[in-house]
Amino acid sequence: MEGKKSKANKYRPKKRKFHGNRYTKAKASGSRSGCDDDDDVETVENRRRAVEDDKVETVDKRMIEVEEVDESKSTSFMKLTECLDEESEERGGQVGDDNSDYEGYRLFRKKLIVSCIQRLACPVCLYKAEVGETFVVVEKLTGISNEMTVSCAFCKEQVTDLGQTENVNLRFQAAMYDVGCHDKKGRRFLGAMDMPPPVSVTRSCIFREKIRAASASVAKESMKRAAEELRAAEGDEVTVSCDGSWQRRGFSSKNGIATCLSVSKKVPAKVIDTEVMTNHCDSCGKLEAWKTGEELEKLKERHEVDCKKNYTGAAGGMEPAGMVKIFRRSEERYNLKYKGYLGDGDSKSYKNVAQADPPIYEDVGIEKLECCGHVQKRMGKRLLDKISQCKGKVYAVDGKNVKGIGGAGKLTKSAVKRIQGHYGGAIRKNVGDLEKMKKAIWAIWHHRNGEHAKCGEFDWCNGSDKNRLPSFVMEEIKSVFEDLSGGELLTKCLHGGTQNANESYHHLVWDRCPKSIFVGRDRLEIAVSDATIVFNEGEMGRIDVFRKLGLDIGEFQKSAFRHMDLRRIKSAEKDSKTTSKKKRAEKTIAKARETNEDKSYEGGAY
DSSP states (O other), rough: HHHHHHHHHHSSOOOOOOOHHHHHHHHHHHHTOOOOOOGGHHHHOOOOOHHHHHHHHHHHHHHHHHHHHHOOHHHHHHHHHHGGGGHEEEEEEOOOOOGGGGGGGGOOHHHHHHHHHHHHHTTTTOOOOOOOOOOOEEEETTTTTEEEEETTTOOOOEEEEEESOOOHHHHHHHHHTTTTHHHHHHHHHHHHHHOOOOOHHHHHHHHHHHHHHHHHHHHHHHHHHHHHHHHHHHHHHHEEEEEEEESTTTTTOOOOEEEEEEEESSSOEEEEEEEEEEEOOOOHHHHHHOOOOHHHHHHHHTTTTTTTOOOSOOOHHHHHHHHHHHHHOOOOOOOSSEEEEOOOOOOOHHHHHOOSSSSSSSOOOOEEEHHHHHHHOOOOOOOHHHHHHHHTTEEEEEEEEEESSSSSSSSSSHHHHHHHHEEEEEHHHTTTTTTHHHHHHHHHHHHHOOOOGTTSSSOOOOOOOOOOOHHHHHHHHHHHHHTTHHHHHHTTTTTTSOOOOHHHHHHHHHHHSOOTSOOOOHHHHHHHHHEEEEEEEHHHHHHHHHHHOOOOOOOOHHHHHHHHHHHHHHHHHHSSSSHHHHHHHHHHHHHHHHOSSSOOOHHHHH
């Protein structure tokens, strides 16, 4: 038995002995070499700060390594690295107190603070009650801000006056707007935390106007810098990506936004202009309900200056009206002429801009460019429509009658998704070459039809008939390929650009102002300005808003904003990798197999 046991142990790996954390010891010995014994004594706080500094240095080194190795950087990397350097730290502002332990805000129980004060002796008369209260503490509340007056119970002298050095109510309201919450949710949050209610509605409106003005000022400066970058890279005549979005789906929304982003291969896409459109005003409705006749007309004249309504008409006309305003002020604001209009398939906005009376630019015409992403989705939409159109048709195949072109063994949802993706790839891989783009698109049709002699020159074709479709299906969808491979359409796609940046920006806006709750124009303008700052310069750019509001810039705030920007860069770098893109494409195709619903994009649905 012993022999067998020793034979079994022969092939068992030896257990590694633990010698402590050798890396930490080596680092500690290296850092302490040449120091006195007194230097070995460190406080826990200093060690914690050293670890945090090492973490920041490690992240920064990692970002530098990525910059040196990876040639294809993400847009977020190119935009936000400027805001994370030393200049952005200086721009964030220096805090008066060097000790970060006494900065920022904490949640304390009031009873704990008062009990600690009662244990102290009066500094004036040195009185200290053995039983009962030494001091009389009087608190005055203004929203969540408080002022505590401490007076001696014996000599009646006021010992100290404790209160906030800044407007904490203003900071709270700005924070609620940043996370997409409104006044009711803020009140609910404070109630759940057993804290005093927020300020009154009147005071809240005053704070809202301050936040709106500060955010709009910082956003305007950010857009001006973005326009200067674009002019330095492309000159005075540039191409812009234009798109609109509404707070409610369909054409019944009362609020909408028109956005204009830069398009250039030399600089990352940034917001250069926005316009908030609304056909609703609370005060106008109240005036018509309360007053009539001459008195109503007089009040309307006074109210005209402060009226929030800046558009009259249906929601569908908000985007065209906003785009015309944006194009008309381009020369006055930035000395730029928008000669290229990158938009989706809806040409209503482009027509209003190109056919404006008087013309927007006297000597420059405006060219329409198509978003390659929207054109790609047209292929999927047209194929699905073709399946619906041929649903009742009967085809004779090998002596059998086959109904429709969709379903198993024919044109499935996953096949439509794959053809749509290949169509988009044919456009993007042949930017600037119209003939090669057409040839690549028709190679998809020939490959699915089993004619590999006409698609064999492409590296993706291996001559396999695995994905071949029946001939009657290919004849039905041939008209779709003919329409979407026309020279007029593909000429507008030679630039290879998309409106993904616009969609990303709209996501930031509605994340700060959810579509589930109706808001007024001021609240929407705050969300648009805040989203503009974050999209162009990251979270660190919002520090200027707090400075304009007169609020302190603490280390916790700068650290949180910096952390969010680093996470954004890391996420963007990961999503821009080829492997991540393949996984997303596979996930989309898998979803198409599972569901029979049409999840394709529909123009005007948002």
